[in-house]
């Protein structure tokens with residue numbers, strides 16, 4: 001640039017400076033509607049103050065979204081914040097925003113001092129999510145005021161109906177308030193009244209009012225944005241004559257109201273005490289319609305005691321060619337005529353301004369979603385190595401559906417609703433009362449010190465025997481198998497199988513064992529019977545009256561178990577939270593007491609867990625919320641027919657599935673809908689699968705599983721959906737409890753059911769009880785007749801299945817399979833490695849021959865887990881119930897029925913309910929407990945190969 005050119009630029013700059021400064025002469029303050037760290041760091045704000053006479057700054061969620069979401073200027077602070085304390089997304093965002101606001105306040109401080117607190121303000125807005133809430137808005141305003149800690153701060157509160165009382169109270173508390181989102185004269189009148197009455201309240205209390213400032217931000221151009229479209233639609237000359245004039249007219253009339261009130265005796269009384277006027281601030285003054293002058297909404301709105309906050313482009317334009325005149329009070333009659341014409345033409349200004357408030361709230365909430373999403377993404381990046389990750393390879397059609405679900409969840413604010421216990425995201429029933437697992441995931445349900453004391457105390461035992469079903473045992477079992485150090489050793493007993501009861505009894509010495517009885521209801525049959533058995537056994541070993549000291553109860557307050565535990569003098573009773581359902585209870589005392597007893601450091605465990613809890617928080621929008629990301633896939637896939645969630649864990653994480661399947665199945669499988677979890681089915685080739693699967697690969701870094709990886713790649717190549725979750729270390733498994741709990745709740749919302757009830761499980765319990773009660777009276781179970789029997793098996797079914805031998809019968813049963821069905825092995829036999837292997841082999845035979853999913857459960861364990869989905873979920877199940885003649889049986893103290901009888905009654909009760917729900921059922925009774933399972937496997941192989 002030559003010297004001449006430079007000089008010309010300087011001259012031009014000098015003249016534009018004057019144009020902006022002329023506004024100040026006319027009584028109007030120029031504020032900047034923009035904030036950005038790089039801009040401030042480069043001295044941009046300071047320059048505007050010094051060269052253009054800028055006297056204030058406003059920000060809003062959209063402005064911060066542009067600043068933080070689209071630049072790396074905040075990354076250094078963000079990283080430091082996350083590393084120092086990986087708090088919630090909102091707290092991290094606020095730390096970034098507050099720093100900018102403080103810097104801006106400091107830059108404007110000389111202006112503030114020069115104007116003796118009458119100007120020089122910087123505004124920060126309360127969370128836009130609170131725009132329709134009074135109390136939380138007020139609390140947020142007070143918190144921001146305290147945290148920013150600058151006297152030239154203004155907190156922005158929307159002038160909505162619920163916002164007005166918060167504005168009043170904040171001003172009364174001495175906080176400077178910028179009232180935002182004002183469009184209508186009516187709303188403005190209420191806000192001005194709130195300001196005046198709040199000042200009066202302070203005066204009445206003898207408090208100072210001279211350093212309290214407030215502006216009422218009237219949004220201008222947005223009104224024309226809507227009205228002009230309506231005018232264009234009318235197309236008449238009369239309509240065209242007021243095009244681009246309604247917003248300005250509306251603002252002029254508002255200013256007239258301001259002048260009227262300022263002249264009133266009421267105001268004068270306050271003014272005498274030093275009250276500052278609540279200035280009207282013109283916001284939304286950038287011109288959106290290119291047909292208009294780019295300084296239209298500045299030039300026309302100039303007047304005493306007003307502010308115009310301009311986006312940078314408008315400020316540049318005014319600096320370049322803006323003209324100053326006393327425009328705000330000129331032609332007020334004309335403004336009235338414009339509004340009268342609008343009314344005559346049926347242009348509903350009240351309706352439009354009411355809608356603009358709603359749209360404004362929504363657009364700031366949308367901006368906040370995007371802003372919080374960006375912060376959540378960066379938080380996740382800076383937590384690499386600490387936070388489990390998730391990624392998904394989905395076929396295009398499913399991907400689109402998942403995105404739709406995420407968008408629905410975002411626009412309806414589900415992540416906030418979840419944490420606010422708002423049941424409207426589900427069926428609108430009593431779901432909100434079942435969310436105690438959320439605070440539990442923050443570590444709030446347990447007393448860490450008490451658990452540490454239990455850890456110390458339990459060290460003296462060699463074994464811990466846990467008696468409980470479903471949610472009361474599966475979580476601790478996973479904890480023990482993945483994180484337990486082996487001393488004391490955890491034996492989770494959730495069966496009435498005599499062989500299994502015996503194997504725990506044989507493996508543990510009562511004198512060296514701590515017994516934990518866990519039941520939320522405190523009345524579940526299995527733990528009741530097991531408690532009776534092991535208590536008597538312990539008494540026998542350690543002496544009458546001494547067993548109680550070796551027993552711990554975990555139960556909900558007031559339960560029968562609590563009573564028994566007190567009567568028997570249990571060493572400890574840990575009380576649960578009745579607002580947590582059993583399957584969601586792992587992070588409450590139900591999971592943590594047994595964990596502590598086997599030496600897991602629960603405090604350290606929660607340090608890891610809460611990273612995920614915070615990641616799934618109300619401020620993490622669905623697209624950046626790990627629980628929602630997974631839940632959207634689960635829910636959208638289920639609705640699209642991919643309802644078999646197939647878990648592919650790496651070796652260390654294999655035990656996780658048994659907890660997971662109870663969570664998913666019991667939560668979602670009802671009303672004929674839901675997700676059928678498929679756990680422990682070995683991976684096959686692409687040809688073995690239909691279109692009803694979603695595969696979730698749960699991987700621990702360092703676990704070897706190359707064969708499965710190759711298979712997963714092959715599945716991916718054929719378009720099967722694969723979700724991959726990666727843990728850096730096994731201790732991070734706690735994060736998966738949280739992720740999957742949130743995901744399951746979200747999937748339930750997408751499917752459209754209540755994820756917190758379990759209606760069908762209850763029916764099987766009733767059937768079983770009836771059978772047992774009859775037994776207790778008669779000494780035998782209701783007689784039953786097999787429709788076929790040979791030397792190995794007896795077969796039972798609601799209706800005879802044709803076939804001359806076991807293989808033929810099984811073949812006929814299998815022949816009903818069609819795409820999308822699943823086959824379930826319900827094995828009322830001892831759960832041991834041999835039986836697990838036999839069942840696994842049978843599953844593969846069925847899957848590969850019929851191309852359907854297979855599931856398996858040991859009874860009665862699965863009754864308190866997947867049993868709900870098998871009965872209440874999709875009508876796609878074909879079941880083979882396996883019972884057997886027990887080679888040994890065990891008597892239960894105080895009961896006529898033995899464990900073997902109870903187990904058989906459970907199998908029969910379960911089958912009856914399954915049949916009543918329209919599922920296809922067949923029961924095979926193995927005559928020889930030892931050889932029976934293998935014989936069955938052979939018959940099934942023959943059936944699948946024939």
Ligand SMILES: O=P(O)(O)OC[C@H]1O[C@](O)(CO)[C@@H](O)[C@@H]1O
Pocket residue numbers: 469470471472518519520521522523524527581582583666758761863864865
């Ligand atoms: O803890 P409780 O009340 O003994 O119940 C055990 C299990 O039984 C169920 O209520 C139903 O199967 C599960 O939800 C629960 O985890």
